[in-house]
Each structure stands twice: as structure tokens, then as C-alpha cells.
Amino acid sequence: xxxxxxxxxxxxxxxxxxxxxxxxxxxxxxxxxxxxxxxxxxxxxxxxxxxxxxxxxxxxxxxxxxxxxxxxxxxxxxxxxxxxxxxxxxxxxxxxxxxxxxxxxxxxxxxxxxxxxxxxxxxxxxxxxxxxxxx
Numbered sequence: 001x002x003x004x005x006x007x008x009x010x011x012x013x014x015x016x017x018x019x020x021x022x023x024x025x026x027x028x029x030x031x032x033x034x035x036x037x038x039x040x041x042x043x044x045x046x047x048x049x050x051x052x053x054x055x056x057x058x059x060x061x062x063x064x065x066x067x068x069x070x071x072x073x074x075x076x077x078x079x080x081x082x083x084x085x086x087x088x089x090x091x092x093x094x095x096x097x098x099x100x101x102x103x104x105x106x107x108x109x110x111x112x113x114x115x116x117x118x119x120x121x122x123x124x125x126x127x128x129x130x131x132x133x134x135x
Contacts, residue, residue, distance in 0.1 A: 052121040
């Protein structure tokens with residue numbers, strides 16, 4: 001982000017100072033994220049592997065019409081681990097627990113916007129059948 005820091009909006013400052021964004025950006029693995037899926041619905045999914053078995057997932061909408069409810073699972077995103085994960089919406093703070101490969105979830109992505117999630121292995125077990133993250 002290139003901006004004049006003396007006049008930056010508080011919303012943009014919150015993005016720049018978001019601890020989870022900084023954690024993802026400064027992850028010691030230093031592996032670049034890549035697009036893993038491009039849907040006909042104009043939704044693209046990017047993944048960045050992180051240390052400690054974690055990943056950053058970005059759901060990017062190229063749509064211009066309305067918020068889109070993107071339905072997926074970790075298996076659809078090529079996660080083959082038998083681990084149980086938690087996912088935290090980086091900007092909204094919502095946390096969902098008990099994500100397994102076959103757990104269905106929905107991500108609501110606004111037009112020309114993103115939803116970024118920090119996905120990490122969970123220590124406790126549990127598995128909801130369906131969950132939703134808003135963007």
C-alpha cells in the first residue's frame with residue numbers, strides 16, 4: 001500500500017497495523033502465495049503456506065454485481081492432511097473450528113473484494129457440518 005501516512009484513513013491504518021496480516025506477511029517460511037483455483041463464478045482462491053502447518057487463504061472476487069456466497073471445502077482446495085483446522089477471518093476476526101477436509105464452508109465475498117483467512121492446525125477435535133465466513 002502506498003499512501004501518505006500523515007493523512008491515511010483510520011480504516012487503512014487498521015489494515016496496515018493488523019497483527020494477523022503482519023504475522024502472515026512476516027512468516028519465516030517466506031514462500032510466496034499462488035492462485036490455486038479460478039472459478040467460472042469469477043472467484044479466485046490464493047494460498048500461501050506458512051510455518052507450523054498454517055496457511056493463508058485469500059478468496060478474491062472479480063465480480064461487480066453483488067456479494068457472492070462461495071461454497072467450498074478444504075479437500076476442494078487440495079488440502080490432503082488429516083488434520084483438523086481452525087480458520088480466522090483476518091479482517092473480521094471470526095474464528096471457525098473443526099474444519100476437516102470434507103467440512104463444507106461458505107465464504108461471502110463482496111464485489112471486487114477479498115476475504116483473507118489464517119488457517120492453522122487445531123489442538124482440540126470437533127467438526128461442524130457447515131460454517132460461514134463473511135467478508
